[in-house]
Amino acid sequence: MVRDNPTASLANLAAGQPFALTGGTVIHDDGTQSTSDIIVGADGRFVAVEPFLDTTDCGICVDITGMLVSPGFVDAHQHLDKTGVLRFTPNPSGTLQGAREAFAKYARTAGPDDIHKRATRTIERCLSRGTTAIRSHINVDKDAAFHGIETLAGIRDAEKDRVTLQLVAFMTPHPGQDFDWLDRNIDGAVALADAVGGTPAVSEDPPRYLDILFSAAVKAGKPVDLHLDEHLNAGVHLLDAALDRVERFGMQGRTVFSHVSVLSALPRRDFQQIAERILALDVGVVTLPAANLYLQGRDYEMLPPRGLTRVAEMHRAGITIATASDNIQDPFVPTGSGDMLEIARWTLLAGHLRGDELAAAHRMITTAPARLMGLAKEHGLKGGACADFVVTDCADTDTLVAGGPDRAWVFSKGRLVSQTITASMRVENSHVREGA
Numbered sequence: 001m002v003r004d005n006p007t008a009s010l011a012n013l014a015a016g017q018p019f020a021l022t023g024g025t026v027i028h029d030d031g032t033q034s035t036s037d038i039i040v041g042a043d044g045r046f047v048a049v050e051p052f053l054d055t056t057d058c059g060i061c062v063d064i065t066g067m068l069v070s071p072g073f074v075d076a077h078q079h080l081d082k083t084g085v086l087r088f089t090p091n092p093s094g095t096l097q098g099a100r101e102a103f104a105k106y107a108r109t110a111g112p113d114d115i116h117k118r119a120t121r122t123i124e125r126c127l128s129r130g131t132t133a134i135r136s137h138i139n140v141d142k143d144a145a146f147h148g149i150e151t152l153a154g155i156r157d158a159e160k161d162r163v164t165l166q167l168v169a170f171m172t173p174h175p176g177q178d179f180d181w182l183d184r185n186i187d188g189a190v191a192l193a194d195a196v197g198g199t200p201a202v203s204e205d206p207p208r209y210l211d212i213l214f215s216a217a218v219k220a221g222k223p224v225d226l227h228l229d230e231h232l233n234a235g236v237h238l239l240d241a242a243l244d245r246v247e248r249f250g251m252q253g254r255t256v257f258s259h260v261s262v263l264s265a266l267p268r269r270d271f272q273q274i275a276e277r278i279l280a281l282d283v284g285v286v287t288l289p290a291a292n293l294y295l296q297g298r299d300y301e302m303l304p305p306r307g308l309t310r311v312a313e314m315h316r317a318g319i320t321i322a323t324a325s326d327n328i329q330d331p332f333v334p335t336g337s338g339d340m341l342e343i344a345r346w347t348l349l350a351g352h353l354r355g356d357e358l359a360a361a362h363r364m365i366t367t368a369p370a371r372l373m374g375l376a377k378e379h380g381l382k383g384g385a386c387a388d389f390v391v392t393d394c395a396d397t398d399t400l401v402a403g404g405p406d407r408a409w410v411f412s413k414g415r416l417v418s419q420t421i422t423a424s425m426r427v428e429n430s431h432v433r434e435g436a
Contacts, residue, residue, distance in 0.1 A: 009062040010391060015415045018042045020058035023065030027397055029367050029380045031359045038069065040387045044161075044414030049381045064391060068400060070362070071380050072132030072388030072412065073340035076369035077225075077258050077286045077324035079170075080136040080155075081148035084118040084329050085110075091331035096230060096295045099331040100202075107144040115151040122328055123155070123163060126338035128418040130410050132388035133164035135225070135324075135373050137197050140189040141172040142181060153192045162412055164386075166373055168225050169193035171213065173203040179212070186216045196220070199227035200238050210241060214249040223254040223374065225286075229262035232296055232305055237262045243277050253282040256372050258324075260285060260309045261292050271310060279319050284372035287311050288326035289346040290333045311351030315360055322369035323347040323361070340365040341404050348401070358398040387414035 013019055021038040026049060028034065037053035040046060055061045082103055089102040119136075126134060138149040149169060156165040169189035171182060190196050196217040203209035217224045224246075229237045239260065246255045257278070263271050278285065287309050296307030314321045323343055328336030344361040347353065353361060370379035378386045392405035410418040 009060070010064075010409045010416065011419055013060065013062075013416050016042055016044075017060065018047075018058060020053070020055040020061040021064050021069070021391070022053075022055060022061060023063050024067045024069045024391065025396070026069045026381045027071065027362070027366075029071075029382070031363055031397065033396060036381075038381070040411075040414045042414075044387050046381065046383050046385050046387050048383045066393075068392050068394045068396065069381060070130070070390045070392065070397075070400060071366045071370075072390060072410070073130045073365045074133045074322070074369035074373065074375070074379065075126060075131050075324050075338075075340055075343075075365075076135045076256075076322045076372055077288060077326055078122075078134050078136045079138075079327050079330070079332070080119040080122060080134070080152055081107075081110075081115055081138045081144065082327055082330045082332065083122040086329045086331065086334050089331040094295065094298055096332070099295065102331040103139075104141075104143045107139060107148075110144070110147065112147055112151045115148055116155065119152060119155055122338060123159065123165070126340075127163055127410060127412065128420065129337065129339040129341070130390040130408065130418075131163075131338060131340050132386075132410070132412045133166075133370065133373065133375060133379070135166040135168060135195070135369075137168040137170040137225070137227070138193070139170050139172045140185065142178070144172075146189065146192075149189055149192050162415070162417060164375065164378075164388075166194040167192065168195045168197040170227075171196070171198045173199065173209060179205070179208065182209075182212060186212060187219070190216050190220045190222060193222070195223045195225045197225045197227065199230070200242065201227075201229055201231060201236075206238055207241060210238070210245050214245045214251065217251065217254075218249050223256070224251055225256040225258060228257040228260050230259040230292070230296075231262055232265045232307065234262060234265040234267075237266070239263075239274050240277075243274075243281060243283070246281050246283055255281075256284040256286055258286040259288055259292065261296055261307055263309045264305060264307070271313070275310075275314060275317050275319065278314075279317060283319075284368075285309065285314055285319055285321045286369070286372065287321060287323050287347060287351065289323060289343065289350050290336060291326040293346070293350055294333055306350055308351050311347060312353050312357075315353070315357075315364075320368050320371055321364060322372055323351075323364040324369065341401060344401050358401040362397050362401050388412050
């Protein structure tokens with residue numbers, strides 16, 4: 001058994017090699033922490049995560065006492081077909097519709113090679129920042145056709161040993177949407193995907209559109225993930241219509257509502273009634289702080305609302321709520337690095353979580369999105385789960401979320417995929433004689 005300092009040994013762990021980590025502080029699914037040992041098998045899964053494990057038979061054992069181990073971060077809502085197109089897709093209005101129009105124009109010329117290059121670059125950046133699982137909504141419509149979803153399906157299959165990638169067939173309606181086209185093409189798109197999605201608020205016939213989406217999901221045996229009511233018009237929302245279909249189609253526990261910004265504009269009594277239905281039907285929610293802060297409320301004469309949904313209230317009500325990146329450097333969100341800790345901080349600040357709820361923000365980028373993506377058994381620091389985790393020099397969960405690490409090692413499927421070390425250099429003052 002070999003022991004060495006953690007900085008050297010973690011960096012030198014070979015792919016496909018069993019190893020043990022001892023003495024680290026691990027973050028459990030329920031948010032609690034304990035000092036535990038970790039054994040990772042050659043198959044890239046955790047053999048055991050418990051205190052005082054017998055590691056004498058492990059070929060390599062690294063003492064990580066004083067370090068924090070987090071489950072890999074999970075980004076439950078991205079748009080990898082759109083990522084990195086900012087300089088090609090100007091959105092002078094800064095609005096949601098402006099962004100839709102800008103990308104629709106670009107999508108007509110975006111070929112597979114372009115999509116592949118941009119998507120893989122963003123995936124690599126996400127991995128380097130600790131994200132080991134991503135769910136991406138991919139446009140399927142008359143503008144984008146099948147280019148995006150076919151390309152991302154290829155990436156998903158090629159990179160399955162490095163990152164878990166789920167695809168949502170995002171059946172995008174536009175003004176003048178041809179429902180016959182949608183009916184003809186949805187089954188083919190869903191066959192390539194892992195979930196079914198769309199944006200009912202911009203459909204010309206939302207009830208019919210919702211029925212098409214839910215019917216296709218049931219037929220394929222796949223979950224539903226909707227962009228729902230990404231606006232602040234309290235007089236128009238589709239929450240009840242969508243919840244009715246969750247119940248009618250038997251999609252309890254298999255449906256996610258992303259955005260639901262309109263909940264922040266509804267009177268509290270109306271929100272509470274909807275929240276009770278969301279909880280009873282086991283519907284998950286994903287908030288997207290970057291997009292909603294950037295795109296919403298621009299037409300208000302008074303100080304604009306935040307644009308987020310009621311994050312804190314849903315969390316405290318027991319609803320499974322995750323937070324995610326949404327868009328990265330495109331007309332919908334011009335910024336973004338793939339850092340889920342950054343998104344957790346945005347969520348805590350803009351979503352009115354409290355300073356004592358930093359651990360809740362951490363669960364919104366780990367256990368909550370893993371559950372919504374159907375990865376609960378595969379995710380987390382426990383025997384049998386995929387060995388997706390991040391080792392950092394942070395003292396605890398609060399420190400990790402509040403400021404992030406200076407040193408981090410990212411493992412995906414038991415393999416080291418990234419290491420980041422921030423080091424300061426001290427320069428001694430010196431006086432140089434003039435003219436010397």
